[in-house]
Amino acid sequence: MEDIINHPHDTPTMEDIISHSHDTFTHFRRRGMVPLLTDGPAPFPRHRDDVPDPANVQGDIIYLFPKVAENFIFFRISNVAQFQRDLATFNPTHAKQVYENLEAIHEAKTRKGPWVKIVQKQIAFSRRGLTVLGLTEKTGDNRFDVYAMRDNKKFLGDGMPWDPVFDKPNPDPVNGTANKDLGAIHGVITIAGSDDKMCEDATNETLTHFGGAIESHHVVVLRGRTRPGQFKGHEHFGYQDGISQPAMRKLIAPLPGQIQVDAGVVIAGYKGDPALERRPKWVKDGSFMAFRKLEQLVPEFEGYVVKNGKRWREFVPKVNADPPLSDGEGASLWGARMFGRYRSGAPLALTPVRDNPAMAADPLENNNFDYTVPNYDEPTDIRCPFTAHTRKTAPRNLDPYLSKRFLEAGSIVRAGLPYGPEVTDAENASGTSSEADNLKRGLLFVCYQSDLDSGFVRQTVGYANNDFFPTVSLIPDHHGQDPILGGPPAPVHAAAQTPIPAAQPGDAVTVIVQGKDEQQLEVSGFASPSYAGGQSPPGIPQEFFVNSRGGEYFFVPSISTLKDISNAHRR
Template structure:
């Protein structure tokens, strides 16, 4: 009698111990996100809440907006899982019943205490929406046609596109972000288990912030993710020099979006994904070979100056417009100063914005993609929220020694480029086609600036688009041209997706 009483107690104790993990969700003690000094901080949950409810900002619902859209280039690790839909009925039902609750909101990411172990977002291509019989027009023809149809306008060569993106087979992408690969793999296994044979994997790409002191830097070595637009209704502390945009420039159906969208799409955003390989040893060699000869600088400083003028920022992230001759890591680490420039210098007697590029070349990557005062005003409607992440390993010793990227696919490295915007036409597509690839932009200069030295393309028919001519990189002689005989970035294609508001996952998309 006594024994069976004891065994009941032990039994109950074991049962309740086993039940604990099911009831208590594991909580994080460290963040999913990196936060290098140079990048703008995310708002605190309280600040974001205050900002979102301000009447002027039309009340963004940060619990309904997917987490990746507004947080920028801050993930420690991220996996892009591209899939096709095989069984729409099952997919819809699982989307509503199980996947929706896994999808991470903007609010959740703002504090470590509310971050999940692995953040999950999901986005669909037009063919994905078609597969779900969601035929409402989202008011964006580039999205409707898919990125493959846009490739020539973007300057891409079809033969550089990888098979998985060549066409319209990708129906959607699941984005998984965490601080360890194990976390990501276990969440992916969970999702695959839920969705079963209703989806099929098309491909995956694994990204990670770079190791050690390179955290936050892209593979050429330059700090990234510094200049992002401040979004009304989300960002409370607009940093000096930061472009302030209405939410409708990034999120469809919110204040400032002039497109015609279905009601269910409000708070969603178009996601332009690009797999961009970076030829790092080749870039490094080009920079060394083209070291400048500015008096007072040593060989290394003249080399670094050339690279900095190609990008428009030093490797630390300090802008050449504010620190034109030498890197300034203290300036770089100060978000109140590191983006506070316009390319104009009215305090300098005789400085003429129209033709003076002694501080920052007109052809620099950050000037081609964000011309600031060159266009007179910030109100250009051509802003994007960049949310990409580096992929691939560090340069090996043998690649470094040979100045050549390995052809081993497992050593390929680059940027898993992600841009969010409410209009691809005004955002990524416009930037690439009208600014980056246009050798005459910034217009009206004495010497055409040339295409963007790292991502600009002149021809969409030759696989190796060289030579491309750029100017302005020598501060002593702005008319001097450089012939780029190597392509440092190869576009392997991508897709246009729509990242819907979370409510749509059990609403319109599941109906």
Template sequence: MSFLGNLRKRFDSKRVTLQLDDIQGLILRARPEPYVGIHAMLHVDDAAGGRDLIARLADHVPSAKGWTDDMPAWLGVAISHAGLKALGLPDASLKSFPLAFQQGMAARAPQLRDEGENAPETWEPAYQDENCHIALSIFAQDAAELDRVKQKAMAELESASGVTLIGTHEFGADEQAKNPFGYRDSISQPTVAGAGVEPNDGDERAIAAGEFILGEDSEAGAPVAMPAPDVLGRNGSFVVLRKYESRVGAFNDFLREHGQDDAAQDSLGAKMFGRWRSGAPLTLSPDQDDEALGADPGRNNDFTYQDDAKGLICPHSAHMRRMNPRGSSLTILTDQNIHRIIRRSSTFGPKWDRDVSAAGDQGDRGLFFIFISARAYDTIEFLQQEWINRGNFLDLGEERDPIVGLHEQPGRFTIPAEPVRKRVNGITTFNRLRGGEYMFMPSISALKWIGRGGWQSES
């Protein structure tokens, strides 16, 4: 059964408590497999023209109503704090947003540990100097559907004035939905309470809706603080957008250096990711890949690490285990459920090829790491500081995430074993940051409110 088929099977409208018809569909709607799409970055030069475009685009943004049903293509709209300011929102609203969002991703580089080759001054122009005001994302099941929705969005942009297109990037993956390194991605997604879908048997419990949707109760029992006025904040969410160039050749070279044959290289890669390339988790298939398991949405996420306390099956430092410890005992205590995120990452460039080396890598592969959360900025800064670029919470000192960590000096990867653990040296930065921004994804009604300059009529 496909991922979407599995969702439809578990959906019951009687369980819905969220205002799905006001939430942007992209928040809950999963990518199709295969998928294609485009990200477009816009800069607002004139407030009235920008608001006019937002009003036009709002008519093309589908809601989350029917989010488990098939849809050939859909558009999502997110706006940065600099963008909201450029659109003319009043100071009271602008100041009601979280401080990190007000400052923007580049200004938060110290908190994100974006330094050296990942520092903001090295980013692509579209993401520098608060240039990115509006981000449009289109996901589609095929090129024809992508072109259909893209033409509608571009027609609205051409009809508007005072808005400049400053960058676009197409992306896509086949039915295996693999990332640039050849691993199936975006498997682990939280179940959002009140969205109408119950967890798979054996999956983690549903997470309070307020962890993802503003205005709903969070895991703490009350809503997370949201922007004012209510029409602006309610049913929206926050988005982290980070564009990475994936150094696939360097990763392949590393595996070849430490693995004498394909099987040994694949085993080491699985230890570093926490899954085999099919998506099968080490915890359920420790010794070899299992294509059927990896492709089964009812089984490939049905596990915890509670029976692997020593990390003998899946290393504590594996990328997947760091990003979702699933009941692991952590030295630095934290509520793992308030760090859950909805992933909408997208891969671009050629498919993974075992024979690519650093010398022959064209640098044209990568991914947009995109996630949605009501606590997005606290979460990404926590992840970057603790779970990605440190190892203290695992008693591993300064050991960093082997896949997305910044390694300005060659690092190491620890593989627990008995009687003696193994340390693999020579980890480098396999994903280089090329830009990013903190964004706000308003509700459908908020898009329309922004589009008509609703605060002006209220003042």
């Protein structure tokens, strides 16, 4: 920034600082989390009262850990006093250190120097874990203070069995079990490394460090790894991940089109935090973390897009498709219409028929859209389906039905990594995922927000699993669910007791059906055509290829709060 700030008569504008940040961190622009260089003169000092101090915020939240390998250590505390003593000598990585790590990595890449070896650590606690450690005061996040994630399994739309580590016994979807200890996870330690060996060594050292304070027989380690070679940065379905991150104002240098949010949307205690007025002091500079293990059925997904891609003429938007698509291009487009982006990362909203890898590789272009289409006054799905994953979970431009501020408030910072091996030849040949546990694969999903209901829950329940979202008219339109975040419960098909002669597709209809034990059930919804006896359009019914295997809600305390916890044994 010297070329900007050495001229006393030229105060740098925010545009100058953003541009300089991008020029300085050119190697990180694609990840969408470019640090804002705020070490210039006022009004942009490195720390201000209205934004978090990076040195007090644990490391993954603001800038995201740069990593190749990441382990999640789930644990239960057996000896509180010993745990507090061990915590006093545990050194979690704060965001200022992550910033410095990014600088070192950028410098090494620029000079084509040796690989920078880094280990980064973070610790978070469940509601029960905080209580065990003596922090019994409510956090101000009602969902976190009442519910374990297992209580919300049905609410979140999870229909498959959960892994034992997350499958808490005796869940209570009404009253919650966040403060009940039976089967509870007390916390999770995240270890991120620049290679697999460093990550594993640091994990073993951490387990040894806390060995006398945690229940060794209840420790579970889940391992995430970047995919190899050309697939680096892509999840197991093959799609570029991590493009559509929100940029926290005064902390992240936004790219064109990137959604900007107040820091309090992600980090508690600042503007944008919906519970700002009711937070205890120790919650400030912390963030709520939702963790989910999402299993992906990759061979089945590949077969599905190939099958439907051959029928591209039935779903291709009414725009230029000349020359005609090949079957492979049709499959690519069908997958893009499920995700909202092609595998390269190119957004369907800007290139609605064919992939554009050059656009995908350009961070100045690949996020610069808002789903508007010329000559359309209302939101339209002519280029990108309303059900597309990115359009469901990161909605844009829904004025006048939902305000920009409301959409900003629902933003989350996403982290995590893929887990499991690459698809085997046998799985590819059969088109079916192996049943062997060591061949399961998917995504270890992590997200951060200052309020679970505003962030993770809104995106999962209010957006992704809501057949009528996004809101694009005054009368609810039935779009369907997000095909990526996980399938809904199996549908129940039943015939109405009496015919409805006047019903037409799109009409609001209420029918009476016979339930169990002679109970009559009233079902209301919107009529859609049935294709019995004929060929359904592609994707009807929608098939789903992601199954949640469980998760938990955690709170990531500030560095200062961790020090207070560790000092508690001395009082």
